[in-house]
Amino acid sequence: MIKVDNLFKTFGNKQVLSDVSFEVAPGEVLGFLGPNGAGKSTTMRIITGFLEPSAGHVEVCGFDVATHAIEAKKTIGYLPESAALYEEMRVGDFLKFIAEIRGMSGPAQRQALERVCEQCHLESVWHQAIETLSKGFRQRTGLAQALIHDPQVLVLDEPTDGLDPNQKFEIRELITEMGRSKAIVFSTHVLEEVEAVCSRAIVINAGVIVANGTPQEFKARVPSGRMDDFFRLVTLTDTAHPTQAPSSHFNSETHA
Amino acid sequence: MSYLSTTLAITKRELKVYLGSPLAFVFLIAFLILSGIFTFTLGGFFNMNEASLSSFFNWMPWLLIFLVPAVGMRLWSEERRLGTIELLLTLPVTVWQAIIGKFLASWIFLMVAIVLSFPMILTVNWLGSPDNGVIFSGYVGCFLLAGTYLAVSCMASSMTRNQVIAFIFSVMLCLVTTLLGFAPITNLLSRWLTPESIEKVANFSYLSHFDSFQRGVLDTRDIVYFVSTAAFYLFITSLVVRQVRAR
Numbered sequence: 001m002i003k004v005d006n007l008f009k010t011f012g013n014k015q016v017l018s019d020v021s022f023e024v025a026p027g028e029v030l031g032f033l034g035p036n037g038a039g040k041s042t043t044m045r046i047i048t049g050f051l052e053p054s055a056g057h058v059e060v061c062g063f064d065v066a067t068h069a070i071e072a073k074k075t076i077g078y079l080p081e082s083a084a085l086y087e088e089m090r091v092g093d094f095l096k097f098i099a100e101i102r103g104m105s106g107p108a109q110r111q112a113l114e115r116v117c118e119q120c121h122l123e124s125v126w127h128q129a130i131e132t133l134s135k136g137f138r139q140r141t142g143l144a145q146a147l148i149h150d151p152q153v154l155v156l157d158e159p160t161d162g163l164d165p166n167q168k169f170e171i172r173e174l175i176t177e178m179g180r181s182k183a184i185v186f187s188t189h190v191l192e193e194v195e196a197v198c199s200r201a202i203v204i205n206a207g208v209i210v211a212n213g214t215p216q217e218f219k220a221r222v223p224s225g226r227m228d229d230f231f232r233l234v235t236l237t238d239t240a241h242p243t244q245a246p247s248s249h250f251n252s253e254t255h256a
Numbered sequence: 257m258s259y260l261s262t263t264l265a266i267t268k269r270e271l272k273v274y275l276g277s278p279l280a281f282v283f284l285i286a287f288l289i290l291s292g293i294f295t296f297t298l299g300g301f302f303n304m305n306e307a308s309l310s311s312f313f314n315w316m317p318w319l320l321i322f323l324v325p326a327v328g329m330r331l332w333s334e335e336r337r338l339g340t341i342e343l344l345l346t347l348p349v350t351v352w353q354a355i356i357g358k359f360l361a362s363w364i365f366l367m368v369a370i371v372l373s374f375p376m377i378l379t380v381n382w383l384g385s386p387d388n389g390v391i392f393s394g395y396v397g398c399f400l401l402a403g404t405y406l407a408v409s410c411m412a413s414s415m416t417r418n419q420v421i422a423f424i425f426s427v428m429l430c431l432v433t434t435l436l437g438f439a440p441i442t443n444l445l446s447r448w449l450t451p452e453s454i455e456k457v458a459n460f461s462y463l464s465h466f467d468s469f470q471r472g473v474l475d476t477r478d479i480v481y482f483v484s485t486a487a488f489y490l491f492i493t494s495l496v497v498r499q500v501r502a503r
Contacts, residue, residue, distance in 0.1 A: 080343055
């Protein structure tokens with residue numbers, strides 16, 4: 001459902017992504033891991049059509065994001081990093097605006113608003129301005145915005161960032177539930193989240209995919225059997241012992 | 257979803273932002289007080305001893321140079337500063353829908369402000385019998401002039417995250433282009449340029465084209481001038497917004 005082909009991106013003369021390729025099928029929850037500045041957000045911004053790649057293609061639900069941008073964007077729900085929202089708007093007005101832009105009106109719009117209000121527990125802040133919300137409610141408003149048109153594809157950039165453990169749990173539950181039918185990509189720094197939610201994960205480092213597999217496969221690759229040891233193994237580029245790929249599933253050459 | 261309704265959804269949102277913020281009321285009050293001061297004291301409304309709004313329209317280009325950028329400065333720079341531009345451009349919205357939607361909202365707001373000066377019309381009609389056709393064309397000229405200044409502000413706003421820079425840049429740009437047709441400047445230029453080339457330069461000024469509206473002449477050429485100038489600046493805006501995406 002999401003097909004990313006040989007993506008390259010340079011900012012000025014800085015290579016941010018080089019040759020990133022992966023696919024996500026419906027019913028799959030793909031965890032996107034990597035240190036800060038590895039290119040996670042850039043990849044997501046390219047998938048959602050905010051940034052143009054320097055080279056490569058992205059296809060979402062069969063639509064090329066470059067040539068059929070509007071059709072592709074209709075199928076995507078996107079939660080940008082740290083949920084930049086229209087601060088001065090009230091939660092309800094904001095979601096109504098998104099629904100209007102998404103082409104919903106009348107009873108369909110009302111139903112969609114009621115659905116996301118319930119899914120993301122926004123009843124108590126519905127009439128409150130977004131600038132007055134706590135981090136948790138902001139994030140949930142951002143999520144509600146991404147879910148309003150019941151998209152086939154969800155791209156979530158650090159959806160649990162800055163939330164308390166209970167809120168994190170709720171968001172994970174929501175992702176797991178929706179992951180049964182949708183194709184979901186989400187980025188995170190929390191490694192146990194990947195184990196709890198993802199059917200597959202990709203680790204990206206310095207713009208290069210260094211691992212692509214299931215959390216179980218990852219853990220099997222380090223003696224301790226722990227995710228964070230694996231993460232360190234593949235993302236510390238100055239490591240003395242470069243990782244070897246045990247199967248074609250892993251392309252773990254370290255980035256020069 | 258048709259092309260138009262998406263654009264109008266953006267217009268509606270932007271209008272709500274204006275009306276929901278104190279800026280709108282500060283702007284309206286400033287506009288009405290300043291236009292009143294300019295018309296009745298500096299413009300010498302009573303000394304002219306004639307029932308016309310020429311003293312009102314004379315000052316309009318100068319007043320709008322400062323007030324229109326104040327309305328337009330936030331349009332894109334705020335989206336860039338808050339990062340909401342990412343949200344906007346990942347919705348199924350084309351760059352042109354976003355540009356036109358935002359432009360329309362500000363333009364409607366400006367037109368409402370200009371129309372709220374209607375007590376002036378009542379005043380001259382009460383004091384004498386003015387040519388209301390001239391007043392009408394003067395207002396059309398004001399709408400078009402405000403739209404063109406607004407397009408300049410849109411462009412300036414799309415270029416920076418900083419609203420103050422956007423404001424100053426658009427005021428400068430509007431001022432310079434307006435001054436090209438301002439009598440003291442054209443007189444100064446006449447020292448170096450031939451009258452024909454001065455006329456060509458002045459033709460680029462908003463002032464030369466606004467003048468005919470003030471005289472009650474609705475000339476297609478002037479309308480085309482304002483519309484095409486605004487379209488030009490909005491086109492540059494679209495290039496800048498696309499550039500933000502390509503970086």
